[in-house]
Amino acid sequence: MAYPYRHEKEVRLMSEAFGDPAARTIEGWRARGGYQGIARALEIGRDATVADVKASGLRGRGGAGFPTGVKWSFMPKDGTRPHYLLCNADESEPGTFKDREIIRWTPHQLIEGCLVGAYAIGASHCYIYLRGEFFEATQVLAKALEEAYAAGLAGKDILGSGVEIDVTLHVGAGAYICGEETGLMSSLEGRRGEPRIKPPFPAAVGVFGMPTTINNVETLAAAAHVARHGGEWYRQWGTEKSTGTKLFCVSGHVNRPGNYELPLGFPLMELIEDVCGGMRNGAALKAVIPGGSSVPIMDAGECVSCELCYEGVEAAGSMLGCASVVVMDETADIVKQVRRMADFYAHESCGQCTPCREGTSWAARILRRIEDGRGTEDDLDTLMQISEQMTGTTICVLSDSLAAPIISSIQKFRNDYLALIRRGERVGAA
């Protein structure tokens, strides 16, 4: 089988060239239709570009799913102060591995997306905030950016339009919280990546105190295609509320994990059984995390009729998030995996809010105790209480992101916890 895995049911708008090194170069990318999106945007103008993206129904691919065109229209229209576009390439939500593929296989796709976004919001500077670990992917992007500057596609007078857009690659240094949009702004300014209270919203007071829009890598890549083909074109895929295609990052216990670009609304079971070649070793499905580690875990029953769109996953009791589908079979140790997530969030909490700082590490300690067979049933109540106190009480939603898997796993896999707890009691009594 070839890498990257492909499947006939895919609709490859963004991922067609994944795995094809010839698409990395500017000539290669142009031969595949690249940079026609920014050319058309410059032709139809800023307002029409925003209108197109609004009409496309494109929603943010970084997790929250906020309509991109609407977000862009929040930016002030007056041209007196600098505006900034920040491209969020901090990809660090466990289970998510799509942005890196876009960057390392199709760097020009991202650069074009940044140009379209910056033009649409009236920004003359776009910073791409890359996670520091992405060294190899970043060098590919750096090379592509140099090509774009040399070809007059970045910098002054883009494509002879008189429009100026600079693009700067900014490399982080290993902190999940810098993926949160206001944490990213703090980090870009040279501070600790501490999130800020909203309001003020970034469109009013953003990075360096200026109007700012933050978009995910995949969002901007998709926007480049919308700019090229128009908003209606994009709606031919997906559902009414979740238009277009999405990169699904499938990992865990399936035969063919990988990135698959599918129309939104694709059935979860078809993704697992067909596109990903079924469960590893033919084992039974136990649980799925449909949207990255911060969304509620689904049990096998909830997966049966789940459709992978924003409203579909919500109806099934979870969230689509960034469509990072982590698949677990009957051998998976749910308690251990939730504990591992708790360790992660405890490590990544920026420490500003007490419920998050204390809650994440307290939960991690209790979960470790249960995993080691030293837990009690009361611990489960305590975990539920902590999680409730961690929800909706903090500056950003990192805190809620741990509460979701804890609460859902205790509700849906209580027996897994109880088995460990009872085993511990027996050991203790013996």
Added chain:
Amino acid sequence: MSEAPFRNPGWAGNTGEFDLAEAEVRGDSYVGERPLDGGHPGASPSLPYMLVKKDPSAPLFEGPYQERLDKILDRYPTSRAALLPVLNMAQELRGHVSPGTMDEVASLLDLGRAYVRGVATFYTMYNKRPVGRFLVQVCTNISCNLCGADEVLAAFLDHTGTELGETSADGNFTVVEAECLAACGFPTCVQINSRYFEDVGADDVTAIIERLKAETGDARL
């Protein structure tokens, strides 16, 4: 009916459809060697190499590094914003960011010493103390964990004869646990200096270690 994934530890995935060499998958064949002065100003903050040679007393910001620094400062409306890129560059040269280095960076950017320490210690990737020539970071987060990351981590510790976070006696290896590296579909993902090794299983570890030992002379990895 379902074919098992082709395992190809060392870089991501198989090459079937496009018949790729490692350099093509990694991007090296496209990128070549980026210039130490950072190249185009827009790309200049993107260049922290992780050098095998780590010289804790290397002078900061001389020659091409001074040029890179000037370009970086030019890309931001405030000099404070250059702090992370500058710390990255300091680590590229010295292998870790000591309190002394933090102070040097503080005076260079005209920022408070305590401020710079507060920022530098916030970020995981700044090594606060020296690490081996190869910093081996094994992802043990959920997707990798489900597919055996704990055994891969144990194999690296075993084969390098180190404890978690400690450097081997020959100065070659420091093995640490990492959070998700955004390569979850190719478990286990291991970052070694600048490179990603994907699809790594516990039984691949010997070969990877041998390969690294053969590369200890290389300047940039």
